[in-house]
Amino acid sequence: MKGSQVRLEGLSKRFGKVEVLRPLDLEVQPGELVAFLGPSGCGKTTTLLLIAGIYQPSSGGIFFDGKQVNSLHPKDRDIGMVFQSYALYPHLNLFENIAFPLRLKRIAQAEVRRRVDQVAEFLGIAQVLFRRPGQVSGGQQQRAALARALVKEPSLLLLDEPLSNLDARIRLSARSEIRRLQQDLGITSVLVTHDQSEALAMADRVAVFSTGQVQQFATPEELYHRPSNTFVAGFVGDPPMNLLQGTFTEGKFDWDGLTIPVPPGHPGGSGYLGVRPEDIRLGGEIPTRLGIAEPLGREVLLSLDLGEGKTLKVLTPAGTRLAPGASLGLELRGAPLHFFDAEGRRVGS
Amino acid sequence: MRRWSVAALFLLPGSLLIVLFFLLPVVLTLVLSATNLSTTTFSHPSWVGWGNYQELLQARFTPLILKNTLKYVILTLFFNVGMGLLLALITAFLPVRLGDAFRALWLLPRITASVVYVLIWQGLAAVAPYGLLSDLTGNSQNWIQQSPWAVVVLANGVIGASFGMLLFTSAIRAIPSDLLHAAAVDGATTWQSIYRVVLPLLRWPILFVSAYQTLSLLTSFEYILLLTNGGPGFYSTEVWSLSAYHQAFSNYFGNAQFGLGSAMAAVLVVIGVVVSLIYLRVFNFKELLGEPKVEVN
Numbered sequence: 001m002k003g004s005q006v007r008l009e010g011l012s013k014r015f016g017k018v019e020v021l022r023p024l025d026l027e028v029q030p031g032e033l034v035a036f037l038g039p040s041g042c043g044k045t046t047t048l049l050l051i052a053g054i055y056q057p058s059s060g061g062i063f064f065d066g067k068q069v070n071s072l073h074p075k076d077r078d079i080g081m082v083f084q085s086y087a088l089y090p091h092l093n094l095f096e097n098i099a100f101p102l103r104l105k106r107i108a109q110a111e112v113r114r115r116v117d118q119v120a121e122f123l124g125i126a127q128v129l130f131r132r133p134g135q136v137s138g139g140q141q142q143r144a145a146l147a148r149a150l151v152k153e154p155s156l157l158l159l160d161e162p163l164s165n166l167d168a169r170i171r172l173s174a175r176s177e178i179r180r181l182q183q184d185l186g187i188t189s190v191l192v193t194h195d196q197s198e199a200l201a202m203a204d205r206v207a208v209f210s211t212g213q214v215q216q217f218a219t220p221e222e223l224y225h226r227p228s229n230t231f232v233a234g235f236v237g238d239p240p241m242n243l244l245q246g247t248f249t250e251g252k253f254d255w256d257g258l259t260i261p262v263p264p265g266h267p268g269g270s271g272y273l274g275v276r277p278e279d280i281r282l283g284g285e286i287p288t289r290l291g292i293a294e295p296l297g298r299e300v301l302l303s304l305d306l307g308e309g310k311t312l313k314v315l316t317p318a319g320t321r322l323a324p325g326a327s328l329g330l331e332l333r334g335a336p337l338h339f340f341d342a343e344g345r346r347v348g349s
Numbered sequence: 350m351r352r353w354s355v356a357a358l359f360l361l362p363g364s365l366l367i368v369l370f371f372l373l374p375v376v377l378t379l380v381l382s383a384t385n386l387s388t389t390t391f392s393h394p395s396w397v398g399w400g401n402y403q404e405l406l407q408a409r410f411t412p413l414i415l416k417n418t419l420k421y422v423i424l425t426l427f428f429n430v431g432m433g434l435l436l437a438l439i440t441a442f443l444p445v446r447l448g449d450a451f452r453a454l455w456l457l458p459r460i461t462a463s464v465v466y467v468l469i470w471q472g473l474a475a476v477a478p479y480g481l482l483s484d485l486t487g488n489s490q491n492w493i494q495q496s497p498w499a500v501v502v503l504a505n506g507v508i509g510a511s512f513g514m515l516l517f518t519s520a521i522r523a524i525p526s527d528l529l530h531a532a533a534v535d536g537a538t539t540w541q542s543i544y545r546v547v548l549p550l551l552r553w554p555i556l557f558v559s560a561y562q563t564l565s566l567l568t569s570f571e572y573i574l575l576l577t578n579g580g581p582g583f584y585s586t587e588v589w590s591l592s593a594y595h596q597a598f599s600n601y602f603g604n605a606q607f608g609l610g611s612a613m614a615a616v617l618v619v620i621g622v623v624v625s626l627i628y629l630r631v632f633n634f635k636e637l638l639g640e641p642k643v644e645v646n
Contacts, residue, residue, distance in 0.1 A: 074533040087531035
């Protein structure tokens with residue numbers, strides 16, 4: 001199957017005086033699934049709508065397989081799109097919804113039938129094809145929207161928060177289903193999501209957006225283990241990384257009166273020390289008090305109080321029964337530490 | 350007990366208005382239509398039973414007036430709904446401020462006094478050098494006299510279209526923009542989006558506006574009265590409601606026949622009820638009201 005390569009060059013968008021997307025360079029390889037991850041209002045959906053051709057860029061270029069498509073109407077871009085609201089046509093049944101792109105291409109009825117039946121069978125909605133969108137479940141609507149996007153065999157699939165309106169339980173299975181489908185078809189895809197676990201689980205590479213700018217564009221592993229700034233460090237990972245603001249001096253990090261020994265490679269001067277909750281071990285010499293313990297099933301999330309308003313989140317294996325207020329010692333030696341300078345940029349490897 | 354008294358209290362003002370200004374006049378009209386009350390019989394009216402209705406059946410101009418009414422209602426209805434739809438679609442796709450300004454402009458005739466509005470039309474349609482149309486086309490004629498139907502339909506339509514325009518505009522705005530984006534991505538041109546997505550979703554407002562306008566056009570005659578007064582010539586633009594008015598209040602021979610006019614009004618009520626029933630039946634209003642007009646997921 002085909003999948004086109006997408007390249008964005010200095011792409012930006014402003015609405016009136018508001019700059020919603022600052023100049024952006026990014027490339028999606030053929031067959032790759034790239035996630036745009038970020039909080040609401042960060043520019044990720046704007047970027048997707050620019051790629052779709054629904055918005056016109058204020059500057060910069062969009063290239064499909066090296067060809068500039070800036071002024072191309074959405075209908076001529078050979079894309080399929082799934083909307084957060086699914087955007088199924090309420091006056092048409094699922095069959096006609098899915099057939100809609102084919103009808104516009106004036107494809108013969110027999111062929112329309114064959115292709116709609118095939119994609120509906122594939123997505124498991126063959127039983128409900130002749131119901132209206134309002135008469136089927138959210139999961140079925142979502143599949144119908146996906147079927148409509150796929151039926152014309154586009155070379156680029158755009159997914160705008162396709163899972164956010166689903167129940168938590170269906171969301172997990174839909175997530176792996178979409179990923180499997182995308183890999184089977186080898187179709188280049190862009191997924192917009194605010195859910196970091198969704199982005200990490202589904203994407204080959206993730207672009208983390210904030211305030212109209214890409215903060216980091218990397219594989220899920222890279223994002224997790226080498227976040228390029230404090231925003232990415234705090235946004236990716238659940239529970240998020242502990243980010244301590246303080247001062248680096250020779251071999252030490254001073255966190256509001258608490259001194260933590262650190263290996264070389266830190267920025268020096270004021271900055272941030274980052275450490276993931278699962279990398280901290282109990283049983284060391286840093287004294288803390290237990291605030292609250294949240295059992296998460298496999299693990300327990302502890303909020304530890306270090307005095308003077310300083311808190312740390314720590315993940316420990318389930319089974320340890322701890323009373324609130326209990327004294328606990330912490331061990332940071334050997335834990336992977338992340339250093340960020342005063343502006344929040346990563347320092348060192 | 351208390352529950353019912355509260356409900357009755359809330360219903361009272363509305364019910365009172367309906368009884369006073371709707372039911373009572375209808376009953377009075379029906380009563381009057383069975384008498385020969387007129388200027389000459391004002392002091393000694395007598396019951397004539399179905400007499401007025403029989404007279405209407407046999408009157409020479411009844412078929413012509415009915416035909417005029419049909420022509421007027423159908424032509425104006427198509428113009429109103431079509432133009433309203435066109436204006437709504439155009440203004441909905443304009444920048445918001447421009448669209449609003451344009452719609453406000455189209456509402457001006459509606460809030461202009463009928464007489465002033467007709468004076469403007471007369472100014473437009475007069476012979477050169479007074480009439481704008483004559484000046485512009487270089488064809489000096491009184492347009493109202495030459496093409497009375499066109500002027501009657503247009504004068505009514507320019508006002509009537511604004512009703513549909515407002516309703517259709519809000520209905521178009523209620524369509525989630527995602528649907529139009531989806532249509533564009535699915536391969537639809539703007540025209541195909543309008544035809545395949547917007548218009549089907551406007552089904553309910555279109556039916557409502559058509560039904561409502563049919564009924565209001567059946568009974569409206571003020572602009573015809575002011576523009577042509579049913580002329581030029583003999584009854585050439587005389588419609589049923591205007592004729593009822595003429596019989597009852599402005600008879601050519603100076604004899605205002607209240608009884609006969611009431612009979613004509615009563616016939617109009619019957620026609621209105623029949624048309625409403627047809628609309629309800631054909632468009633299956635019950636089902637339309639039952640389902641949501643536009644689904645927002």
